[in-house]
Amino acid sequence: MTINTLDWTSAWNGRVSKADAAPFDIRCGDLALRLATEIRANRLPFINLPYREELEKDLEAQTPWLQSFEHMLLLGIGGSALGARALQKAFYPQQDRPCHNGRSLWIADNVDAATLDAWFELLPPEKTVVVVISKSGGTIETLSQYFLARLWLQKSLGDDWKRHVMLITDEAKGYLRQEANALGLASMPVPDYLGGRYSVLSAVGLVPAAFLGMDWKALIRGALAVGAPLLNMGAGASELHRHPSWKLAVWNSALMAKGYSQIIFFSYVPLWAQFGLWFTQLWAESLGKEGKGSMPLPAVGVTDQHSTQQMFLDGPRDKACLLLSSPSLSRGSQFGNDLPEEWAYLRGAHFGDLLQAEGLGTQMALTKTGTPLIELRMGRTGEEEAGRLMALLEITTVLTGWLLDINPLDQPAVELGKRLANARLGAQGYAEESADLEAFLGRAPEQQEF
The missing domain is CATH 3.40.50.10490 (Glucose-6-phosphate isomerase like protein; domain 1)
Incomplete structure (x- = not known):
């Protein structure tokens, strides 16, 4: 049986220690009650999926037409x-x-x-x-x-x-x-x-x-499996306190309190690289409020070892890392025995072994330079595991927002750009934005050719 794990071995690193979690961890009881109330009211539907039965019925009916x-x-x-x-x-x-x-x-x-x-x-x-x-x-x-x-x-x-x-x-x-x-x-x-x-x-x-033609029901099953322990929480907070989303939320909150303003999402599962961009929106739009939050940085292993990793390892010490990996990836083609002597160590190895070695190297290098790091190790990389990962990160995001005392479900700042764009296009009802545009466009230009 394969399992998915969070590896905390390098989490409390650099300037952050387990002691820094205490001010956030003590809020578990209050937030467990809030979470239970919101779930029962179906105000966090991505956790309990109250729409599941209707969705499955409708989507099964629509699939032949779609396909x-x-x-x-x-x-x-x-x-x-x-x-x-x-x-x-x-x-x-x-x-x-x-x-x-x-x-x-x-x-x-x-x-x-x-x-x-x-x-x-x-x-x-x-x-x-x-x-x-x-x-x-x-x-x-x-x-x-x-x-x-x-x-x-x-x-x-x-x-x-x-x-x-x-x-x-x-x-x-x-x-x-x-x-x-x-x-x-x-x-x-x-x-x-x-x-x-x-x-x-x-x-x-x-x-x-x-x-x-994906197994979309497996995506749903995976998400529900992660949320299930939170659906019938008792009077205490023990279920939430044990849940990995709570531990991740406390860790991130402690990081921000210690001045870690950026969180790297480093994917060493190549086909899952786009999950980094999905996480970027989830995290940034949910938590970037009132001067709070941390900036998500999507990175792809091993591609970004040759670009942004220089900054990660030798730049400002303001970054933590979620490193996504899986030991079950294809090993790919095998190298022959006719390689030059200087590359003899590759003889008989598989191309995919390089990815695993590079991922371990990055993990060790980041840890050595004091970067707090948690490895998200996926036992397999099927649809059910993807559903689990997405649900875990969504619940973590909400809990982190609550620990920061902000609303992780709205995006008020995003609306300003939309209103200004509508005013620019001539939409009615944007008098204030139109005035701001006129002032902005009326500024004396200060320009230089290049």
Whole structure:
């Protein structure tokens, strides 16, 4: 039997010690009560997945239709795209390999006019389903893509365009929900209280997973297994105190109190590299508030040993590390015995052995230079393990936010940029933002050619 483990051997390193955890650890009782209350009220649905039964029923019914297409064009940004991309790269790597001729997922997660136009030019509309994801139904980047995609489909397919669209949005409100109801478009809900960065194990991430043929039910099973000990907590706090998410939250809070302002997510599971970008949004958007939080830094082993690791090892001592590894990765091709003498130590070894050695080397080097480090060692790298990892990091993020006395479920600062962009585009109702724009654009320029 393979298991997943957290290795704490190098966690209390550098300026941080177990004693620094005490001021945070004593809050376990109060936060256990808060957690139990929020779970029972379904305000943390990514832990108990109260929508699971309906989701599984709907997704099983929709999968044959989804898989009747050769291409899926996913329109979404931030949490509407990062989880889907992480799963795609981890469990459908064949799309990036030579001579791929199976189904393909294309994710439009930016305002990139050239790429969007290229997709419209090259994708066959009759073989493409467009999936539009926005919880609010009003995300301007996603809606603008949808308006253009709708026009593209209509030009080629006429009235049949509606059969090529699915909207994933709020169950009751917002423009996309109105659109789905008015036009009879296929749709699936984003449950209440499920923000984008916590939504990967809902229709947001599982619709593209089902399209690509992943074992999406295993993703759900894995997540539920991690949350299960927290669903029936008794009057005490013992269940939470033993839970790895609590220990990680206390560790991160102690790190921040000691001036560690950055947390490296170093993936030595190559196909899981995109989990680092998913974690970056989860952590940064949840905890970067009121001058608090730590900056997540995604890194890929061994690629970033030749770039950012110089800074990690010899730069400011303000970084801690979560290092993702797995002993079960493929060892790959074996080296022959005809290697030059200076490389004789590789004779008979496997290419994958190099990754394991490099990961150990990085772990030891970071520890030696005083970097607090926890190894997330995955026994296997299947869908169930991915669900476990995502659930663990989501719960850790919420608990860390509570220990910092901030709300880890909102993102107030993000809205300012959106309001200013809307004002710039001429939207109504942004008088204050329009005035700020006028002042900003009216500044005397100070420029230099290069």
